[in-house]
Amino acid sequence: xxxxxxxxxxxxxxxxxxxxxxxxxxxxxxxxxxxxxxxxxxxxxxxxxxxxxxxxxxxxxxxxxxxxxxxxxxxxxxxxxxxxxxxxxxxxxxxxxxxxxxxxxxxxxxxxxxxxxxxxxxxxxxxxxxxxxxxxxxxxxxxxxxxxxxxxxxxxxxxxxxxxxxxxxxxxxxxxxxxxxxxxxxxxxxxxxxxxxxxxxxxxxxxxxxxxxxxxxxxxxxxxxxxxxxxxxxxxxxxxxxxxxxxxxxxxxxxxxxxxxxxxxxxxxxxxxx
Numbered sequence: 001x002x003x004x005x006x007x008x009x010x011x012x013x014x015x016x017x018x019x020x021x022x023x024x025x026x027x028x029x030x031x032x033x034x035x036x037x038x039x040x041x042x043x044x045x046x047x048x049x050x051x052x053x054x055x056x057x058x059x060x061x062x063x064x065x066x067x068x069x070x071x072x073x074x075x076x077x078x079x080x081x082x083x084x085x086x087x088x089x090x091x092x093x094x095x096x097x098x099x100x101x102x103x104x105x106x107x108x109x110x111x112x113x114x115x116x117x118x119x120x121x122x123x124x125x126x127x128x129x130x131x132x133x134x135x136x137x138x139x140x141x142x143x144x145x146x147x148x149x150x151x152x153x154x155x156x157x158x159x160x161x162x163x164x165x166x167x168x169x170x171x172x173x174x175x176x177x178x179x180x181x182x183x184x185x186x187x188x189x190x191x192x193x194x195x196x197x198x199x200x201x202x203x204x205x206x207x208x209x210x211x212x213x214x215x216x217x218x219x220x221x222x223x224x225x226x227x228x229x230x231x232x233x234x235x236x237x238x239x240x241x242x243x244x245x246x247x248x249x250x251x252x253x254x255x256x257x258x259x260x261x262x263x264x265x266x267x268x269x270x271x272x273x274x
Contacts, residue, residue, distance in 0.1 A: 012270045023262035031259045032135040035233045036075035043073050044103045053121040060117040061094035110145035140266035152224040169199045182261045188251045192218040234260030
């Protein structure tokens, strides 16, 4: 019996060439150029370059004065102090400002920034390459860092799934997402349910009711996958208002954008542009 010849593994260079041929268009570059996440990252790194930022002694986080200064320059400045009734809840730590915390994680893990407790932050040598590459490559690099190097549980605010996700969770998620054509509306609960089943994602907190476990796991996928992709302009989401005094919006469905298709395909390429 004749064996089928093995397909040659595509080289990183050939894979990049194919990605450029399919996705590197003026439209995608323009979308990446305008995206607030990329612009805020440039603002963040530029601020560190131009100012003396000394990390807090306990965690190495950005000090409060610097947080207020840099986030004021973001495309959509986050609310730092919240008033509830007669009480004003003041900013306490960088951990309370997810848009900034997210940038800090990507920059630190991605080798763009060195931030240590009690020491002055400094830009790493690789940051010059990041500034030099085009906006679409910048976005692709940042998503690559998130997908392959970061523990996604940092994006989920509740404990209950242990210290790490099931082995291969990120790869299975990528496979599922790349099977979805851009512009096709996908019901979120069905997507999350399939991902939970395929990856054996579990809720480890023993005191939680069964239906609560499912809700928490879906919320985790929404925050770790869909919300992150939305910040990269990779998905468009549709919500409905849930009956609640807190004006909670519930995710109904999402669709992959053309920019999202380009970014998801770029995750198969090695970081040869760094």
